[in-house]
Amino acid sequence: MNSETPVTPRERLRQQLTQQIATGALIPGAPLPSERALAAEYSMSRACVREVVQGLVADDLIETTQGGRSRCANLLQSHLSLPVATESSLALQLEVMEARALLEGEAAYYCALRATDAQLAALDAEYQAMQQRSRGQSTLHKAKADLTFHMMIAESSHHLLVISFSQLFYARYFNAIHGALSSTLKRYGRYPDGIAQQHGRIHRAIQARNPEQARLEASEHILYTRRLLETA
Amino acid sequence: MNSETPVTPRERLRQQLTQQIATGALIPGAPLPSERALAAEYSMSRACVREVVQGLVADDLIETTQGGRSRCANLLQSHLSLPVATESSLALQLEVMEARALLEGEAAYYCALRATDAQLAALDAEYQAMQQRSRGQSTLHKAKADLTFHMMIAESSHHLLVISFSQLFYARYFNAIHGALSSTLKRYGRYPDGIAQQHGRIHRAIQARNPEQARLEASEHILYTRRLLETA
DNA sequence: TGCGCAAACTGGTCTGACCAAGATGAATTC
DNA sequence: GAATTCATCTTGGTCAGACCAGTTTGCGCA
Structure with missing residues (x-):
């Protein structure tokens, strides 16, 4: 050959x-x-x-x-600055956030529509667990939990594009998201109430298998988070 | 300094x-x-x-x-790993059509919003040409024409993510899309009237620079095609 | 021994040329 | 009239040889 x-x-x-x-x-x-x-x-x-x-x-x-x-x-130099350096374009960042709001809504919509009962149960279990251990956890833990929750929704959507994009997005921007949450946490002493409430609303809409409502709550949640980032 | x-x-x-x-x-x-x-x-x-x-x-x-x-x-290329379309099963085709609905809707929306006059004119020309030579073409040709029309809309959206995704998407799933068109053609003997009409509606909404309407017509068009597949 | 300076490097740029493969359009064929 | 073919032009890939501006080196002088 x-x-x-x-x-x-x-x-x-x-x-x-x-x-x-x-x-x-x-x-x-x-x-x-x-x-x-x-x-x-x-x-x-x-x-x-x-x-x-x-x-x-x-x-x-x-x-x-x-x-x-x-x-x-010195290779270390470039590896350390890799995640941030590549994203120099603010315009692209904003576009990504726009797209995320759209796709997150789409994920919730199709999740509510097509998640298997098993997936719905798993999602519920994850949500309850999140509630239980909501105190006394590190920011990192909360960020990971947040990530898990959204990824479960995305994967339950059975939607090719939504799943692909979610994987891409979270792999790439997890650090940035965590950093942002971390700073808001410092400023307010705890997670803003909005986030937990919104998670709850999304969860209920999905469990009720109400696609439209789920889409609404999910994209509203992302836009809320986006506003937090902007004011950070 | x-x-x-x-x-x-x-x-x-x-x-x-x-x-x-x-x-x-x-x-x-x-x-x-x-x-x-x-x-x-x-x-x-x-x-x-x-x-x-x-x-x-x-x-x-x-x-x-x-x-x-x-x-x-395409900057997203290296970061995306969509499943490979090895076999054009019905399930896959349905998923592809679903992803298309989302993409096309966004593309049409931003196209109506931000296309240059020149792009609008080019789109119009392409549409007219499509009308002219609508008879006596192979399925492959029609699929290509269809693809061209939709890609022009995507590129006229001036939306980096929409363009990137559309390129990656069509490159990977053109076969599946062609298969979908092919099977409907076989079943009805010719393209269903709906498709041409819907292309017309999308086109008019875009030329009228009506984003919401364009999004609606575009995703409705894709979902229509999708329903044709489902009733197989 | 220590210093200074010139010759010998080195990377940065330029010119102009040739090749092979893609892009283009006119002539040809069906 | 539409599809195909083929010659021509354009484009990126490569080459050779030259000059400039810095850095290194080392020899000779004090």
């Missing part, structure tokens, strides 16, 4: 370098061979070597200085 | 491109100017432009193809 692996020199170079960095053969601060040397070694033009190197610079794997040698960067 | 901001053309180019992508000025799939054009516009050599572009490629912001134009990448 390797009969057709025309691996270009370009790709070889890129893989070699990334691998050397990943394995520690190139430790942070260690100098790379000069571009001219790499070009000779891999039998390619320096222009092409530069494109590869600049690609790695864009990935924060390499640092260059005019006149000085290029060096392996 | 700006006394020492010798912002190199290189950095200007990089920032311009990343910003255009982040703000949605460059939507997924939109072509970039050619490297030669960029080089001329920013008064720099093509080699240098290439280094910048390759950097953005490394960041998954841009996709290049030899011979073809470079395009803005």
Whole structure:
């Protein structure tokens, strides 16, 4: 099957370098061979070597200085700032929140409509548990519980897009959500009453299998949370 | 303090491109100017432009193809893992249609709200063309035409998430959609009148820039198609 | 020994050229 | 009239060789 692996020199170079960095053969601060040397070694033009190197610079794997040698960067740096740095666009953030309100409503709607009895029971159990242990828990625990509740609803919706988006969204923004809840908690001393009440309303609408009502409560809940974030 | 901001053309180019992508000025799939054009516009050599572009490629912001134009990448691609449509079972088709209803509704809403006059005109032209050649075409052709019509609406929505999802969605589920149309065609011998009428209604609502109405007609259209499937 | 400066690096940029693959449109065929 | 074919143009990918502006290096001088 390797009969057709025309691996270009370009790709070889890129893989070699990334691998050397990943394995520690190139430790942070260690100098790379000069571009001219790499070009000779891999039998390619320096222009092409530069494109590869600049690609790695864009990935924060390499640092260059005019006149000085290029060096392996400190990987930790970029990994630490990864979650926040990628989302520089406020416009996109707002769009995501809009979409979330819409889809959360959709999730509740279809959950109320099509959740199996078993799923409804599980959801109820989760809700009761949330009520029981609502005191004396860390913010992190509450955030996780909140997440679980919403994810259960999403998964009970049997709706492809809703499930996919929910997974994406929560995986990506959990930290931000937790941070926001944490700060509001500090400011008010406890979770705003609204959230618990809204959870209750959503839960009742779903258990009553009232789709329209569930949709209404759910999107209202998200918009409420959104307002909290905005004023944070 | 700006006394020492010798912002190199290189950095200007990089920032311009990343910003255009982040703000949605460059939507997924939109072509970039050619490297030669960029080089001329920013008064720099093509080699240098290439280094910048390759950097953005490394960041998954841009996709290049030899011979073809470079395009803005779909940022959601790597973060989404929708189930693969291996078999076009009825259940899957139903789910797909449901997700479509949601997407199309939003797309139509924002299209009516924010489409440029040029886009509205292009949409109108496409609609008229669809009417003209409505007879004697293969199912595949009709499915493609249908797809084009809906994609134009999505792209005219100027809604980054709607566009991204629509692209990913149709790329994955075109077969399923085609299968749905195909089976209804077999059953009725021709496209049900409803579909053409509904396309007309969606089109009129959008041309009238009536968002609510457009959303209603669009999702009603999809749900209609869905009901056709259910009664199989 | 210690300092200073010039030559030898290195990365950053430019020019101009060629190739292969996509995009385009006119001529051709059915 | 519509679909197909094919030549042409455009685009990204690669190359060679050159110059600039910084950094390193090391030799020679004090």
